[in-house]
Amino acid sequence: MNPQLRWKFIFIAVVILLCIYGLIGVPTFPTSWTQVKQNLADRIKLGLDLKGGSHLVLQVQVDEAIGQRCDQAVDQITKQVHEKNIAVGEIRRVDDTHILVRNVDPNTSGTFRDLVSNQFADWAMAPAAGEQNGYLLTMKPSIVADLRRDTMDQSLETITRRINALGLTEPTIAFTGRGDNEILVQLPGEGDPTRAKSVIQAGGQLELNLVADEQPYPSEIAALGSHGGVLPAGTVIVPGKAENTSNSQAQQQVFYVLQRAPIITGQDLRGATPAPSANYPGQYEVRFQLSTAAAARFGPFTESNIGHRMAIVLDHKVYTAPVINGKIEDSGIIEGNFTQESAQDLALVLRAGALPASIKYLEERTVGPSLGADSIREGVRASIGSIIVVMIFLVIYYRLSGVNAVVALAFNLIILVAFMAYAGAVLTLPGIAGVILTIGMGVDSNVLVFERIREELRSGKAPASAVSVGFDRAFLTIIDTHVTTIVSAIFLFLFGTGPVRGFAVTLVIGLLANVFTSIYVSRAIFDWHLSRMERQAELSI
Amino acid sequence: MEFFHNVNVDWMGKAKYFVSLSLILLAVGWISILHNGGLRYGIDFRGGTLVYVRFAGPAPVNQIRKGLQDAGLANSSIQTISDNVLNGGAQNDVVIGIEKTGQGDEALDAGKQAILDVLHKTFGTTNTAGKQDFNSITASSLAAYLTQKDPLALGTNAGERYNQLAQRLTDARDKEHSGIVTNFDDLKNVDGATPAVLASLNSGFSLGNFTIRNVEIVGPKVGAQLRHQAFWATIYALGGMLLYIAFRFEWVYGAAAVIAVFHDVLITLGFFSIFHFEISLTVIAALLTLVGYSMNDTIVIFDRVREDLRLMRREPFPDVVNKAINQTLSRTILTSGLTFLTVLVLFLMGGEVLRAFSFAMVVGVVVGTYSSFGIAAPIVVLWAKYRGQGTAVRAGSAADKRVAAGARR
Numbered sequence: 001m002n003p004q005l006r007w008k009f010i011f012i013a014v015v016i017l018l019c020i021y022g023l024i025g026v027p028t029f030p031t032s033w034t035q036v037k038q039n040l041a042d043r044i045k046l047g048l049d050l051k052g053g054s055h056l057v058l059q060v061q062v063d064e065a066i067g068q069r070c071d072q073a074v075d076q077i078t079k080q081v082h083e084k085n086i087a088v089g090e091i092r093r094v095d096d097t098h099i100l101v102r103n104v105d106p107n108t109s110g111t112f113r114d115l116v117s118n119q120f121a122d123w124a125m126a127p128a129a130g131e132q133n134g135y136l137l138t139m140k141p142s143i144v145a146d147l148r149r150d151t152m153d154q155s156l157e158t159i160t161r162r163i164n165a166l167g168l169t170e171p172t173i174a175f176t177g178r179g180d181n182e183i184l185v186q187l188p189g190e191g192d193p194t195r196a197k198s199v200i201q202a203g204g205q206l207e208l209n210l211v212a213d214e215q216p217y218p219s220e221i222a223a224l225g226s227h228g229g230v231l232p233a234g235t236v237i238v239p240g241k242a243e244n245t246s247n248s249q250a251q252q253q254v255f256y257v258l259q260r261a262p263i264i265t266g267q268d269l270r271g272a273t274p275a276p277s278a279n280y281p282g283q284y285e286v287r288f289q290l291s292t293a294a295a296a297r298f299g300p301f302t303e304s305n306i307g308h309r310m311a312i313v314l315d316h317k318v319y320t321a322p323v324i325n326g327k328i329e330d331s332g333i334i335e336g337n338f339t340q341e342s343a344q345d346l347a348l349v350l351r352a353g354a355l356p357a358s359i360k361y362l363e364e365r366t367v368g369p370s371l372g373a374d375s376i377r378e379g380v381r382a383s384i385g386s387i388i389v390v391m392i393f394l395v396i397y398y399r400l401s402g403v404n405a406v407v408a409l410a411f412n413l414i415i416l417v418a419f420m421a422y423a424g425a426v427l428t429l430p431g432i433a434g435v436i437l438t439i440g441m442g443v444d445s446n447v448l449v450f451e452r453i454r455e456e457l458r459s460g461k462a463p464a465s466a467v468s469v470g471f472d473r474a475f476l477t478i479i480d481t482h483v484t485t486i487v488s489a490i491f492l493f494l495f496g497t498g499p500v501r502g503f504a505v506t507l508v509i510g511l512l513a514n515v516f517t518s519i520y521v522s523r524a525i526f527d528w529h530l531s532r533m534e535r536q537a538e539l540s541i
Numbered sequence: 542m543e544f545f546h547n548v549n550v551d552w553m554g555k556a557k558y559f560v561s562l563s564l565i566l567l568a569v570g571w572i573s574i575l576h577n578g579g580l581r582y583g584i585d586f587r588g589g590t591l592v593y594v595r596f597a598g599p600a601p602v603n604q605i606r607k608g609l610q611d612a613g614l615a616n617s618s619i620q621t622i623s624d625n626v627l628n629g630g631a632q633n634d635v636v637i638g639i640e641k642t643g644q645g646d647e648a649l650d651a652g653k654q655a656i657l658d659v660l661h662k663t664f665g666t667t668n669t670a671g672k673q674d675f676n677s678i679t680a681s682s683l684a685a686y687l688t689q690k691d692p693l694a695l696g697t698n699a700g701e702r703y704n705q706l707a708q709r710l711t712d713a714r715d716k717e718h719s720g721i722v723t724n725f726d727d728l729k730n731v732d733g734a735t736p737a738v739l740a741s742l743n744s745g746f747s748l749g750n751f752t753i754r755n756v757e758i759v760g761p762k763v764g765a766q767l768r769h770q771a772f773w774a775t776i777y778a779l780g781g782m783l784l785y786i787a788f789r790f791e792w793v794y795g796a797a798a799v800i801a802v803f804h805d806v807l808i809t810l811g812f813f814s815i816f817h818f819e820i821s822l823t824v825i826a827a828l829l830t831l832v833g834y835s836m837n838d839t840i841v842i843f844d845r846v847r848e849d850l851r852l853m854r855r856e857p858f859p860d861v862v863n864k865a866i867n868q869t870l871s872r873t874i875l876t877s878g879l880t881f882l883t884v885l886v887l888f889l890m891g892g893e894v895l896r897a898f899s900f901a902m903v904v905g906v907v908v909g910t911y912s913s914f915g916i917a918a919p920i921v922v923l924w925a926k927y928r929g930q931g932t933a934v935r936a937g938s939a940a941d942k943r944v945a946a947g948a949r950r
Binding site: 052057191192197360361362363364365366367368369370371373374375377378379381382383385386387389390393394397429430432433434436437439440441443444447448451454455473476477480481483484485487488489490491492494495496497500503507 | 595829837879
């Protein structure tokens with residue numbers, strides 16, 4: 001063998017051995033067949049469609065967070081305007097990012113403008129169209145953008161904490177493509193995502209507010225009516241929690257009038273744990289502990305409000321409103337007809353923190369483990385079946401050269417799978433489609449070369465020059481077909497969504513491997529064969 | 542072994558028959574599409590709910606339909622799925638679909654809940670006196686049950702062993718029995734499933750006669766977005782191909798190749814409508830595969846045309862194209878035949894999930910091969926005629942000719 005050819009073979013052997021090692025040799029070098037299988041299974045990451053599991057796409061209602069910021073600003077401006085004795089007609093939120101201030105007294109409008117520009121720098125002020133002495137405040141675009149990003153980051157963190165607390169294996173939680181407000185959650189192996197979904201979606205906003213009116217009202221109108229249609233400043237109407245339907249007689253929906261400013265919020269919690277209920281046997285409750293700083297506020301507060309009622313408000317619903325019987329230092333109890341599981345989930349949500357905005361589900365796909373297993377088995381069986389048929393045919397049709405093609409094809413598959421393992425790419429069903437196209441084009445490359453060699457032989461060339469010309473001529477065609485397909489795969493990857501991308505990734509890797517095997521490897525084998533054979537002998541093709 | 546030798550067919554002389562055939566196929570397919578009121582999109586693109594259920598025996602479609610109607614879900618669709626021919630072709634699976642989940646604020650999974658309620662009510666697991674259904678239990682719940690009952694009498698420290706046993710039992714259920722066990726004795730080969738364990742399972746669990754294999758819920762807005770995105774991704778990919786071929790050959794070659802693959806996609810979509818397959822994201826992957834395949838085929842012929850043009854400077858252009866097709870015919874038949882074989886095996890053996898995909902490929906391989914000589918090549922010839930210069934369309938830019946010369950050295 002001439003030295004150049006020897007180096008070619010050494011290079012090929014190194015590449016293939018590295019690939020095989022990457023597939024079955026890590027993390028621990030295998031000493032048994034089961035170990036080989038185990039390593040292989042660990043290295044090839046399967047998509048949810050093959051492995052089974054839940055795929056959720058959810059949308060964070062970012063505008064809610066912006067609207068809340070707007071509401072807060074309205075409250076603060078109202079308060080400041082009062083303190084500074086600025087006479088205004090009305091301060092009203094127009095939409096999520098606009099506040100309208102009407103009829104500012106011309107005598108105090110200077111003070112008003114100073115107030116806004118000094119203390120509300122997040123807002124741009126302009127005279128309101130069609131309003132005498134009116135101003136329109138607009139939240140600055142950069143602030144809106146920051147708020148959006150913060151809301152999304154915080155949502156992602158919160159959801160991640162909650163899912164990790166649920167103890168599910170290898171979850172994926174990430175921002176996802178369409179629009180800037182969507183999050184993808186993948187839970188491998190999770191056959192029923194109902195519980196995970198409700199834990200993710202739970203708002204988790206806990207507030208403890210002092211009850212303003214001792215008795216709850218049967219309706220909002222009644223609550224308003226008892227105050228002559230206008231609520232006292234700083235109070236708010238909050239509905240009670242709707243009772244479970246398991247109760248034979250439907251509980252009356254009630255409404256509470258509460259002090260608006262909470263004494264304690266979810267951020268003041270140090271911990272939360274589920275426990276069997278002391279008062280209601282068979283039910284569960286959630287006990288929470290306050291941070292030291294919050295306890296320092298809470299103790300004196302409860303002491304001075306003994307005999308009053310305090311509402312425990314979760315996600316804008318009053319769960320319970322017990323009477324304060326004595327000074328409470330740093331703990332509390334949420335009762336609410338919980339089962340063990342729902343108490344566990346609530347405690348988990350409280351520990352993980354509140355979502356900055358509510359979320360909606362856009363997409364839910366659950367592949368049961370049995371379907372995933374069937375898909376793999378059938379997909380793999382079909383692929384192997386068809387590859388074997390193709391290989392047998394190649395050997396019959398091209399004889400020894402066919403064996404060469406089979407080797408090239410096998411190497412192509414090994415390199416493809418190994419690269420996917422190295423790159424951490426996930427094999428999905430559309431990915432299998434990419435593998436099939438790769439096999440098709442791999443066969444095609446070999447056929448192109450062989451047919452060309454046959455043509456050259458027919459025109460009377462000697463085997464060595466026929467092989468050489470055949471490869472050279474077919475080379476251009478192979479490059480053209482492969483580059484075209486790779487170009488399109490790159491576009492698919494850039495503009496496509498999940499499954500289409502999986503297809504594109506597999507295809508690109510497969511085709512690059514194919515150029516190597518069908519030109520470099522196959523040619524080396526031919527050259528080796530030619531170097532050993534008699535000059536006048538016929539080529540087995 | 543060799544199939545073809547010195548073929549000499551006047552392909553371009555038959556171009557008008559090819560074009561007529563294509564027009565007929567296109568017309569038939571698209572009349573079917575119009576007749577069915579447009580393409581049948583899967584829920585990926587339409588939005589809606591799909592629940593894939595497997596029954597222990599043949600699926601009781603009429604009972605399901607009645608149950609759905611009684612629950613006011615009359616507009617739902619029920620489709621039976623037959624298993625692989627190789628697995629005996631049993632019709633135990635159904636896919637129940639509900640069009641849309643409503644535009645309002647109602648929960649996305651309302652449709653799924655409705656379908657599950659109907660199934661539980663109709664094929665109730667409630668009549669078995671509060672026993673849990675073994676076919677829908679998770680490994681962790683099963684482990685909890687086993688640890689509590691302790692059928693192996695392992696004492697207090699048995700948690701981990703029962704966890705593993707529960708995992709093996711559910712794995713056996715899911716992987717060997719496709720998620721539905723009809724008799725606890727079927728599990729006796731599982732490592733650690735002693736008669737005592739099986740007896741304990743038998744006393745503690747019922748065997749429900751259906752299991753949920755797959756649930757897909759897509760919001761209507763998402764469906765529209767996915768459709769939009771898949772469409773544009775495909776258009777961009779085609780544009781990329783056109784540019785590359787225009788760069789390597791001449792723009793008319795690129796245009797011809799793109800028109801040919803477009804033709805393939807349109808005909809395949811027509812076949813989808815005729816055979817009542819739905820267009821899902823996986824089918825889009827199949828269409829892209831066939832685009833790649835058909836393009837490959839076309840380029841092989843064009844490459845040969847380019848090469849022959851340099852050798853046959855005096856011959857009329859159609860003859861050059863004919864010769865190129867004839868020279869590559871052996872390769873075309875061989876590659877297409879093998880690819881066709883591959884996707885046919887996939888269609889027959891690949892299981893339900895791959896069926897629409899492999900159907901697209903079976904049709905696409907045939908159409909894609911045909912369009913290379915039947916559509917793409919005639920377009921280039923027609924263009925040359927239109928330009929009135931028989932041999933005017935010289936393939937290949939100057940840069941490319943240098944490459945070619947280098948390669949031929």
